[in-house]
Amino acid sequence: MVDPLESILAEVASLPASASRPAITLTYAQTLDGCIATADRGTLRISSPASLVLTHRLRAQHDALLIGVGTVLADNPRLTVRLVKGPDPRPVVLDTTARTPPGSQLLRGPQSPWILCAPDAPPDRRRRLEASGARLLETPRAADGRLDLAAALARLRSEGVQRLMVEGGANVIASFLHSRAMDAILLTIAARWESGLPALQADAFKLELERPVWLPLDSDGIVFGRLGGGGA
Incomplete structure (x- = not known):
């Protein structure tokens, strides 16, 4: 009998990149009421030990791992593969104004991070990050002032990223x-x-997973599927 976790990992590994962006797997943990952090945005330990191992196995299958600067400031993560054997992905931070602290654990890891920032990010912050080993990739802003996500993903693809974990x-x-x-x-x-x-939050949108897989893992539940109707 095929192990369903191994089937999930094999399917993720087979996702093809496009010309405009990497193959992307979005993964996160939440509680039954949909929470991912404390009310004041502090760290909330959610995943069981077995789920953490699965996360690290997924990390090892990707070229790069993307988070927002808010996660860097709140959690100071390492984003490495520590619980299994495998390559560490490249840390990538969406950071419009280059707020990533130069002393972050990301800057002491095995892969130097890439910081996606706006062209008008403060020069002094940019210099400090570059001096600490980060590579800054200028990305245009969207109409709402945040980084243009499509442009950010296209830049990562042009830099050779084929598989991106978010x-x-x-x-x-x-x-x-x-x-x-x-x-x-x-x-x-x-x-x-x-x-x-x-x-x-309350913003309305509708998505559906194709042929979702539901399975228990320790005390957690895992839901996996491809995006219905194809990705962006």
Whole structure:
């Protein structure tokens, strides 16, 4: 009998990149009431040990791992593959005004991070990040003032990224879901309520997964599927 987790990993590994963007897997963990952080945006430990191992196995299958600067400031993550054997992905941060602290753990990891920032990001911040080992990739702003997501993904593709894993936080998750800019989604659901920060706000959108897979993993539930109707 085929292990369903191995089937998920094999399907993720087979996702094809396009000419305009990498193959993208959106993955995050939430509670039963949809929370991904504490009410004050602090770190909330959600995933079970087995779910964390799955996350690290997924990381090892991707060239790069993208988060928003809010996650850097709140969690100071490493974004490495520590729980399994495998290559570490390139950390990528959506950071419009280059707020990533030069002392972040990302800048001490095995892969130097790429910071996607606006052309008008403060020069002093940019210089400090570059001096700390980060590579800054200028990305145009969209009409709402944030980075243009399509342009950011196209830049990553032009830099050779074929597979991109997106981990959050809330604003990044919402941006990818609203723009349909992903090929597959893996959602971990912890069997508890927290009344914290929801992954999604009230903005209306509709998405559907094709042939979703539902399975238990430790105390968590895993939902995986490709985006119905194709990605962006």
